[in-house]
Amino acid sequence: MEHTTSIDLEKRFEEKIARELKIEPKDWMPEEYRRMLIRQISQHAHSEVIGMLPEKNWLTRAPTLRRKMALLAKIQDEAGHGLYLYSAVETLGVSREQLYRDFLDGKAKYSNIFNYPALTWADIGVIGWLVDGAAIVNQVSLQRTSFGPYARAMVRICKEENFHQRQGYSICLTLARGSAEQRQMLQDAINRWWWPVLMMFGPPDAESKHSQKSMKWKIKRASNDTLRQKFIDQTVPQLEYLGMKAPDPHLKWNPERGHYDYGPIDWEEFWNVIRGKGPCNKERLRTKRVAYEEGQWVRDAAIAYAKEYN
Amino acid sequence: MSRTFDTSSPTTTSTDEAKIHYLFQLADNALIMGQRLCEWTGVAPELEIDLALCNIALDHLGQANAWYEYLVEIYPQATDVDQLAFCRDEHQYYNITLVELPNGDFAQTIAKMALFSIFNYYLHDALRQCSDARIAAIAARSYKEIQYHRRYASNWLLRLGDGTDISHERMQKALDIVWDHAFEAFTPSPADHIMHQQGIAPDLEQIKALWEDEVHQLLHKATLSIPDTGFTGYRAKSDGVHTEHMGYLLAEMQYMQRRYPNLQW
Amino acid sequence: MKEWPLWEVFIRSKNGQYHKHVGSVHATDAQMAIEHARDTYTRRNEGVSIWVVPSKYITASDPEDEDMLFEPAKDKVYRHPTFYKLPDDVKNI
Numbered sequence A: 001m002e003h004t005t006s007i008d009l010e011k012r013f014e015e016k017i018a019r020e021l022k023i024e025p026k027d028w029m030p031e032e033y034r035r036m037l038i039r040q041i042s043q044h045a046h047s048e049v050i051g052m053l054p055e056k057n058w059l060t061r062a063p064t065l066r067r068k069m070a071l072l073a074k075i076q077d078e079a080g081h082g083l084y085l086y087s088a089v090e091t092l093g094v095s096r097e098q099l100y101r102d103f104l105d106g107k108a109k110y111s112n113i114f115n116y117p118a119l120t121w122a123d124i125g126v127i128g129w130l131v132d133g134a135a136i137v138n139q140v141s142l143q144r145t146s147f148g149p150y151a152r153a154m155v156r157i158c159k160e161e162n163f164h165q166r167q168g169y170s171i172c173l174t175l176a177r178g179s180a181e182q183r184q185m186l187q188d189a190i191n192r193w194w195w196p197v198l199m200m201f202g203p204p205d206a207e208s209k210h211s212q213k214s215m216k217w218k219i220k221r222a223s224n225d226t227l228r229q230k231f232i233d234q235t236v237p238q239l240e241y242l243g244m245k246a247p248d249p250h251l252k253w254n255p256e257r258g259h260y261d262y263g264p265i266d267w268e269e270f271w272n273v274i275r276g277k278g279p280c281n282k283e284r285l286r287t288k289r290v291a292y293e294e295g296q297w298v299r300d301a302a303i304a305y306a307k308e309y310n
Numbered sequence B: 001m002s003r004t005f006d007t008s009s010p011t012t013t014s015t016d017e018a019k020i021h022y023l024f025q026l027a028d029n030a031l032i033m034g035q036r037l038c039e040w041t042g043v044a045p046e047l048e049i050d051l052a053l054c055n056i057a058l059d060h061l062g063q064a065n066a067w068y069e070y071l072v073e074i075y076p077q078a079t080d081v082d083q084l085a086f087c088r089d090e091h092q093y094y095n096i097t098l099v100e101l102p103n104g105d106f107a108q109t110i111a112k113m114a115l116f117s118i119f120n121y122y123l124h125d126a127l128r129q130c131s132d133a134r135i136a137a138i139a140a141r142s143y144k145e146i147q148y149h150r151r152y153a154s155n156w157l158l159r160l161g162d163g164t165d166i167s168h169e170r171m172q173k174a175l176d177i178v179w180d181h182a183f184e185a186f187t188p189s190p191a192d193h194i195m196h197q198q199g200i201a202p203d204l205e206q207i208k209a210l211w212e213d214e215v216h217q218l219l220h221k222a223t224l225s226i227p228d229t230g231f232t233g234y235r236a237k238s239d240g241v242h243t244e245h246m247g248y249l250l251a252e253m254q255y256m257q258r259r260y261p262n263l264q265w
Numbered sequence C: 001m002k003e004w005p006l007w008e009v010f011i012r013s014k015n016g017q018y019h020k021h022v023g024s025v026h027a028t029d030a031q032m033a034i035e036h037a038r039d040t041y042t043r044r045n046e047g048v049s050i051w052v053v054p055s056k057y058i059t060a061s062d063p064e065d066e067d068m069l070f071e072p073a074k075d076k077v078y079r080h081p082t083f084y085k086l087p088d089d090v091k092n093i
Helices: A006-018 A030-049 A052-059 A065-090 A096-106 A121-142 A150-176 A178-200 A213-218 A225-242 A267-274 A279-308 B015-038 B046-073 B081-086 B106-127 B133-161 B165-186 B190-197 B204-221 B243-255 B255-259 C030-041 C063-074
Strands: A253-256 A259-261 C006-012 C017-025 C051-052
Touching: A030 A052, A030 A065, A030 A096, A030 A213, A030 A259, A030 A279, A052 A065, A052 A121, A052 A267, A052 A279, A065 A096, A065 A150, A065 B015, A065 B081, A065 C017, A065 C030, A096 A279, A121 A150, A121 A178, A121 A225, A121 B106, A150 A178, A150 A225, A178 A225, A225 A259, A267 B204, A279 B165, B015 B046, B015 B081, B015 B106, B015 B243, B046 B081, B046 B106, B046 B133, B046 C017, B046 C030, B081 B190, B081 B255, B106 B133, B106 B165, B106 B204, B133 B165, B133 B204, B133 C017, B133 C030, B165 B204, B243 B255, C017 C051, C030 C051
Parallel strands: none
Antiparallel strands: A253 A259, C006 C017, C006 C051
8 A cells, every 4th residue: 555654745735735725624734734723713713703792782772673683684694604614613523512612711712802892882883894894804815715614614704794894884874974972972982992903913923923834824814914904004094984083193194105004002902801801801701601501401402302303 | 853652552443543553563573572582692502593593583673674664654653663663662562471571591482482483373374365465465474484483493392392301391481481471462452353353364263273272282292281371361462561571671672762862873 | 411413514506506515503403404504504595405414424535545536537538528629610519
């Protein structure tokens, strides 16, 4: 029998990556590549799932029936996107249950942004517009990620998320054209979300420890700073159209760079929230943990019933 | 024009008023059912169940929207859908009390959904064939969704009833809690009565017979016993006398419209 | 107790098309798997028919065998119509 050496396998893997061919679940891959995929895709999935909570906070108080339906559809999509992503990571032979338990135990990370509170209805507009907007910039670039199931999930998610940002901006637009109180509500929400949203792209390239390997293997397709800049450049005109301001005195167009300049980001805050010290970290995880524990008897009952009748 | 809803409840002396009241019954059942299901979002027993409950909630909100849209056309007091959905006082909502009951645990939600959707299924099956073309059209569209709700809830009722000892006990307890409220569906309101005379609404006695038949079979198959029936005098759909739960539900649902009246959102 | 079993989901987008693999769901029985697949993968009219199959019953070819299984077909150019050069005057063939 022929023996393919691990050096051959690695060479073939690197060749595929270089030629922009997708890696599929059963293909040989370096252990580290597999680990990085599991980490990144499951973090992404956890983020979708926990991201339902801040918006759910306003679902039962949504001001109109249309807005309530649109918001519910959006939150439902997020559950769906969580599922697509768990499904993608399960192709690597890991169990969703295990990943989910790690998440509930606080061992796995998820996007920091969901550790901030949604305090007013304007927050729902701003979350849709800015948080989903930032996520889309990231996800559009991930449609070209080197792992097949992840890339396919991203294509599907990007297609669906387009409406999310629009429903958010539509809420913002209505508020911007509304009463003084509504405009104030919107400005206040922008002030609170602006910086955390910019942090969603992760630490500056120079400090990002996973980035280089991830870029080399084309899991990540663009650097944190590149994506952040792209987001800012496309968002500022939308902000101006609303007649609102960003809470950043340094934000201005730089004709030489062809980009907007922006002020320093408080990375101290970012690292604190990552370490569990954000305003809602404990509460969000507790909510998910309680739901999971209280759902155990339901999941058990379904298994018991199926055993009896299958 | 003010969007507050300042009329007294529509009286049911004329056919037109009966129809309006009847449409409120249908719309409010769907709205309050949808509102309650929204509360499950993000905290369901499994991610797939989260998606399913969101879907079912969306169906109900969509149905409510369709009925309110029709009401806006024919009810002179109505200005828009949201005025009807959000700006009425508690006694002006005509849903049956079953749908406003708290979700409780998953078993209680399934108990509510099963008892309600089996009733709703037979009701809409009749309405989609009724003489009022507009009601028939909305009912026909809703009917397809309700078929699914009925099956979804029935399947879960079987799994929980005949699952583990714990789930059996919880399912039985849940049924006992919500059981009495289901019968309000079959106690004709004045509007039910007039609409039946007009050949639009079905005979609720017939619906009740179909419902009892199906529910009893389902409970039997799920190894559950039929609860004893207690108080059956609930009449929220007739005159807006609700349970204590309704006020809290409305306080939450109406918060924005109450706090910031007459604004666009 | 354990995790709900994994099912692979195949959707036919419209009649006339093949069912296509779209992803997976967890469920304890086939009916539940269909319902979950419907709620997860057809929220935007993506399908008219769903197949679900327990993931454990899928047998996949080994990527190691890729060359052995699929390379040989590449040499068989005579299976393709363009292999045969015919005079332009010959029509409808």
